Amino acid sequence: MAKLAGVSAATVSRALADSELISSKTRKRIQELAQAVGYTVNPAARTLRTRQSHTIALILPLGHEKSQHLSDPFFMVMLAYLADEVSQRGYNLLLRRIEPQQDAWLKQIIASSRVDGVLVIGQSDQAAVLQEVGSSYEPMVVWGQWSSGQSYVSVGADNISGGRLAAEHLLNRGRKRLAFLGNTDVPEFAARYEGFKTMLPPEIYEAHVLVPTHLTAQDAFSAAAQLLVEHPDIDGVFAASDVVAMSVIQAAAAGGRRVPQDISVIGFDDVPIAAQSNPPLTSIRQDLEEGAKLMCELLFRRMKGETCSSVRLPPELVVRDSA
Amino acid sequence: MAKLAGVSAATVSRALADSELISSKTRKRIQELAQAVGYTVNPAARTLRTRQSHTIALILPLGHEKSQHLSDPFFMVMLAYLADEVSQRGYNLLLRRIEPQQDAWLKQIIASSRVDGVLVIGQSDQAAVLQEVGSSYEPMVVWGQWSSGQSYVSVGADNISGGRLAAEHLLNRGRKRLAFLGNTDVPEFAARYEGFKTMLPPEIYEAHVLVPTHLTAQDAFSAAAQLLVEHPDIDGVFAASDVVAMSVIQAAAAGGRRVPQDISVIGFDDVPIAAQSNPPLTSIRQDLEEGAKLMCELLFRRMKGETCSSVRLPPELVVRDSA
DNA sequence: CAGGATTTTGCAAACGATAGCAACAACAAT
DNA sequence: ATTGTTGTTGCTATCGTTTGCAAAATCCTG
Numbered sequence: 229m230a231k232l233a234g235v236s237a238a239t240v241s242r243a244l245a246d247s248e249l250i251s252s253k254t255r256k257r258i259q260e261l262a263q264a265v266g267y268t269v270n271p272a273a274r275t276l277r278t279r280q281s282h283t284i285a286l287i288l289p290l291g292h293e294k295s296q297h298l299s300d301p302f303f304m305v306m307l308a309y310l311a312d313e314v315s316q317r318g319y320n321l322l323l324r325r326i327e328p329q330q331d332a333w334l335k336q337i338i339a340s341s342r343v344d345g346v347l348v349i350g351q352s353d354q355a356a357v358l359q360e361v362g363s364s365y366e367p368m369v370v371w372g373q374w375s376s377g378q379s380y381v382s383v384g385a386d387n388i389s390g391g392r393l394a395a396e397h398l399l400n401r402g403r404k405r406l407a408f409l410g411n412t413d414v415p416e417f418a419a420r421y422e423g424f425k426t427m428l429p430p431e432i433y434e435a436h437v438l439v440p441t442h443l444t445a446q447d448a449f450s451a452a453a454q455l456l457v458e459h460p461d462i463d464g465v466f467a468a469s470d471v472v473a474m475s476v477i478q479a480a481a482a483g484g485r486r487v488p489q490d491i492s493v494i495g496f497d498d499v500p501i502a503a504q505s506n507p508p509l510t511s512i513r514q515d516l517e518e519g520a521k522l523m524c525e526l527l528f529r530r531m532k533g534e535t536c537s538s539v540r541l542p543p544e545l546v547v548r549d550s551a
Numbered sequence: 552m553a554k555l556a557g558v559s560a561a562t563v564s565r566a567l568a569d570s571e572l573i574s575s576k577t578r579k580r581i582q583e584l585a586q587a588v589g590y591t592v593n594p595a596a597r598t599l600r601t602r603q604s605h606t607i608a609l610i611l612p613l614g615h616e617k618s619q620h621l622s623d624p625f626f627m628v629m630l631a632y633l634a635d636e637v638s639q640r641g642y643n644l645l646l647r648r649i650e651p652q653q654d655a656w657l658k659q660i661i662a663s664s665r666v667d668g669v670l671v672i673g674q675s676d677q678a679a680v681l682q683e684v685g686s687s688y689e690p691m692v693v694w695g696q697w698s699s700g701q702s703y704v705s706v707g708a709d710n711i712s713g714g715r716l717a718a719e720h721l722l723n724r725g726r727k728r729l730a731f732l733g734n735t736d737v738p739e740f741a742a743r744y745e746g747f748k749t750m751l752p753p754e755i756y757e758a759h760v761l762v763p764t765h766l767t768a769q770d771a772f773s774a775a776a777q778l779l780v781e782h783p784d785i786d787g788v789f790a791a792s793d794v795v796a797m798s799v800i801q802a803a804a805a806g807g808r809r810v811p812q813d814i815s816v817i818g819f820d821d822v823p824i825a826a827q828s829n830p831p832l833t834s835i836r837q838d839l840e841e842g843a844k845l846m847c848e849l850l851f852r853r854m855k856g857e858t859c860s861s862v863r864l865p866p867e868l869v870v871r872d873s874a
Numbered sequence: 875c876a877g878g879a880t881t882t883t884g885c886a887a888a889c890g891a892t893a894g895c896a897a898c899a900a901c902a903a904t
Numbered sequence: 905a906t907t908g909t910t911g912t913t914g915c916t917a918t919c920g921t922t923t924g925c926a927a928a929a930t931c932c933t934g
Binding site: 875876877878879880881882883884885886887888889890891892893894895896897898899900901902903904 | 926
Binding site for chain 3: 237238240241242245269270271272273274275276277278
């Protein structure tokens with residue numbers, strides 16, 4: 229208690245809050261003293277009193293993938309940007325991985341009043357939970373596929389047009405026998421597949437293959453290897469993520485196929501390693517930096533009680549060597 | 552306040568804490584009631600009273616690299632494992648990226664008493680700060696290079712012997728003109744380089760090249776490209792991390808060099824994408840899962856006041872196709 | 875059934891900060 | 905000198921828990 233330095237606790241509190249109520253000279257004196265003795269306000273007490281935790285929860289629902297996932301480059305890039313944005317605003321980031329057993333998880337986090345706002349990365353298979361919470365709880369922003377009628381604010385790439393871009397590019401490359409690798413249980417990936425399908429001419433559509441796979445490198449590798457054996461005439465692959473695309477390339481190499489001569493591979497996300505893979509990956513880019521900025525901006529606006537609407541970011545085709 | 556349900560606040564508190572002081576039937580009744588009305592204890596109040604936040608700070612000092620870094624797969628893999636371990640113990644993870652301006656950052660975090668313990672990933676160039684804090688503050692565990700006389704507990708791979716393994720392997724492959732790519736300002740990387748050098752016979756030692764580079768894909772790529780131009784006879788590269796190694800492979804491909812026929816490349820870490828790169832990466836593996844487990848275990852033991860000593864984990868050579 | 879031993883519960887004081895209100899000082903105006 | 909105005913500061917209640925201690929309720933035993 230820095231009140232041992234002359235004044236009352238109230239004065240100290242106000243001085244450190246830079247309140248105009250305190251004369252500038254005592255204010256400065258107290259601030260310097262606090263600095264000198266290394267005094268910091270106790271955040272728990274402050275939170276208790278002001279009902280503001282200055283903390284944002286970052287939630288990663290892992291409904292569809294038990295393991296891995298967090299180490300997917302997409303997550304880490306997103307997380308890095310979000311961490312920056314949030315801490316720039318002087319808030320803390322509380323990290324939570326969720327493996328939803330019961331549906332109460334979100335409500336509990338909110339009810340515990342430990343956080344002032346919630347960021348969710350990927351709706352996974354938890355759309356119902358988000359929908360319910362979203363209608364009554366404002367300070368929440370979700371990264372993911374937008375769907376009409378959703379009660380919560382979301383930010384995400386327009387996955388459908390992303391899928392279209394991918395299909396278009398493969399067709400432009402003269403590819404005829406196409407495959408999509410991904411987990412269509414997840415809304416984002418389902419939308420990518422939807423957009424992809426809409427661009428295919430009938431005869432190519434008939435012949436295309438959907439390969440369900442989890443978004444881990446291992447799963448994708450074996451799924452791709454199996455695909456290449458069962459459908460040796462496949463000459464174009466749209467992967468639901470860059471990690472999957474890299475696994476496809478590796479499986480192709482293992483099966484004696486050259487990329488892009490024998491088979492074109494296009495990924496999604498355009499994470500940093502996409503440019504560093506061999507061959508460099510052609511990918512559908514989502515601007516995660518922009519996305520993270522938007523998420524935070526919307527979140528803080530909602531925290532102030534403003535209303536704001538969801539945003540869909542236009543994805544972009546980045547052509548490198550793999551397709 | 553669930554005390555509207557018959558009893559006093561004290562009784563509720565004790566019932567929810569499963570205290571033996573409360574008769575089992577009222578205890579059960581209150582617990583079920585709390586469940587039903589969705590009551591959760593206010594963590595701020597509890598923290599204020601008990602002086603325990605049930606929160607662990609995870610700190611990423613970015614002294615040596617302004618940007619990127621967090622999105623390095625190494626960090627994310629580590630973070631994923633640590634998040635698991637910490638939440639398994641019922642604790643929260645508070646994430647902090649630090650770009651040290653002044654040396655007080657660590658003290659401030661600790662003094663704010665927001666956290667019960669601190670995990671630091673990588674000492675970066677902050678060894679002095681850690682050293683000072685470590686001597687008086689127990690609940691802190693650092694991932695990084697061990698050095699004799701350090702005041703804090705650390706967990707980390709034995710980077711020196713890791714460097715030796717890499718050198719040994721390149722020599723076994725018959726490579727004569729070697730290079731190390733990495734930032735030797737960081738203790739971990741410096742140790743890798745040290746170990747590497749000790750294994751080189753005099754004539755190879757004389758001819759080897761140290762290429763300073765930041766640990767980002769972009770920097771490493773241009774550093775590698777430049778190296779291959781300036782020293783076209785280089786036939787073996789030890790990269791300080793897998794991301795750097797992938798950039799080297801890409802630069803080699805861009806320069807018309809084949810890996811591993813013309814040039815051997817060996818990485819460090821063995822992150823998941825190492826196996827997925829093309830060609831699959833030979834790497835020095837550090838067992839990050841084991842490391843994360845150890846860090847948490849030691850941290851919680853220190854939080855209980857036990858003393859325990861630092862751990863150095865033996866790294867392991869994983870041979871794939873790149874070297 | 876009294877009295878002691880033993881559960882079971884409630885009272886009240888913290889924990890450290892914030893904010894409404896009142897008090898006090900300083901100063902100007904009448 | 906009295907009053908009013910403005911600028912500073914202190915008093916005190918409060919946020920929601922936990923916990924030592926005391927009170928009340930229950931049980932046991934002679």
